[in-house]
Amino acid sequence: MMGLPLGMHGRVAAAAQSSARPPVIWLHFQECTGCSESLLRSSHPSVSSLILDLISLDYHETLMAGAGAQAEQSLHESMARNRGKYLLVVEGAIPKGQNGIFCKVGGKTAVDLLQEVAPGAAAVLCIGTCSSFGGIQSVGVNPTGAVGVRELVTDKPIVNIPGCPPSPYNFLSTVLYYLTFKRLPELDALGRPKFAYGRKIHEHCERRPHFDAGRFAQAYGDAGHAQGYCLYKLGCKGPATYANCSVQRFNDAGVWPVSIGHPCIGCTEPEILFKLPIAEKVQIHDPTPFDSYAPANLKEKGKGPDPLTTGVVGLAAGAVIGAGIMMAKKLPDSIPTQKAEPHRHEPTK
């Protein structure tokens, strides 16, 4: 799951069992809490084991026991005590428009909160497409001026774990990776961990054989759809979307949107989610071979020309050559010019 060789599992397990739990501060901004909900549904490790055994979740607006001043106190104490060591998890986009008045927590705007908490963080984990790239509220006219964390925090290592919601295991794996190796996993150009976002959904899709063979569902509920054919023509963004959904699946039950018949909407891609219509086909930039084979037999040679044709052509060619010779004989012996004259009697041999 973390893209590690099997032999590393001992190290990961040891890191997970060690008592040094890194402090985590979790901030919620413009979001639907779907990412937290996704995390609550993980089972290995379960969220309880995550927050009680693996990390010290010092502040999380949905999960913390305290409220009001008590919660604020926990946040500030953790920030002061663990300065430079805590992991900051951001869920939701940050509205910058009109001085950030569109999202306030405890009387502070999201921008102010982020600027207050981020400088003391060891790293920022952005869970979900909103905090990674701005999400749905940043699309189109973007009335609240919503942006992702990477637009505001530039001096901290940022890991984006996009998805709407992301697989909780991509988040948990990133945390475990950090616990094990004390550094962040390898990231792609969009700041996503390569172990989870290194390949396209299309590459491991269970409907892929149908794609290769050209078997597509043409409409929802048609015969092809019922047969489990490829959803590309219904607008599946799998061929352009980097994520491990087709492998990791969701809800520990082996399901994901494509498995229940809905095309991928490209929720991990900032340029696709909510920007391309769900029904629009994506251009495939690196096509793969079609599922058919050219016959291997040696090509049969053509019959060649008919003997009659050969004869006719030969006779015609002979006639032309003969006519040419006859014509040459009838040409005058010399052209009466000054220069040709003296050479006329020159011996030819």
Added chain:
Amino acid sequence: MAGAGLVTTVATPAAASTDHLPNNDQFGMLYDATKCVGCKACMAACKRVNARPGGLAFEQARFDEDGLWDAPEDLDGNTRTLIKLYKDAKGWSYVKYSCMHCQKPSCVSVCPVSAMTKDPKTGIVDYSKDTCIGCRYCQVACPFNIPKFQWDRTIPQIVKCDLCRNTNLKEKGKPACAETCPAGAILFGRREDLLAEARSRLKQYPKRYVAHIYGEHEMGGTNHLYLAAMPFERLGLPTLKSEAPASFSERIQHTIYKGFIAPVALYASLCCIALRNLKKTVPRPEAELERTQPKEI
């Protein structure tokens, strides 16, 4: 692998082509058709790796309106390797096409400008687009029908496998197809090792294979070897003599032109005839007239 180092050190064209005997130290590939599962991962990998430096593009089929697939029907100006299928009532077999990297390649022999070269050390038959004049003799000469011309381009090239010499072989020590093959059907290595492996497979599973290593002797030996479960002729691999046509034609040519004696002798005798005839006509009064004419003008 040691391949990467070797490739970078040698780049001279085949100078010592006369001491032609199977050079088993050269690189080659062993394709085992009985192991191939026809997944075409090699085709995809070849195109992915060689797309830019090799000028390869995807081949869109006529039925493919959306541009979804790469569907070459044969090796062509965009395709260096291809999996085909032979099927009849008795059985079937996949077969991979790509350059055979002959020990004595005809394409190199016929190339008038040495754009086709054979590296004596690695055995890679390579092509230089900067030297090529586009005569396509190599296409005609190749008995395997491998070099392909980019008919559809303004500035075309000949396209053929170069064992990923400038790409995957340099970076990872293996051609992309051999690296990618999930079934182990494509082995890359020294020709000697590949032949030993092929022989041991024939010995171990005599029922599985046709008892012949295609490419061991064909055309004076090729560096790309085949094992298969059915006659190679059916897989589109022609039955060929063990003497390379290039050796035969070069022997004729090199005999005629040995030491340049024959041409010199021919032109010397022609010269004698001409001179003898010239003496008979030297004292010509007209000749002097001609010499004086330019002065008057």
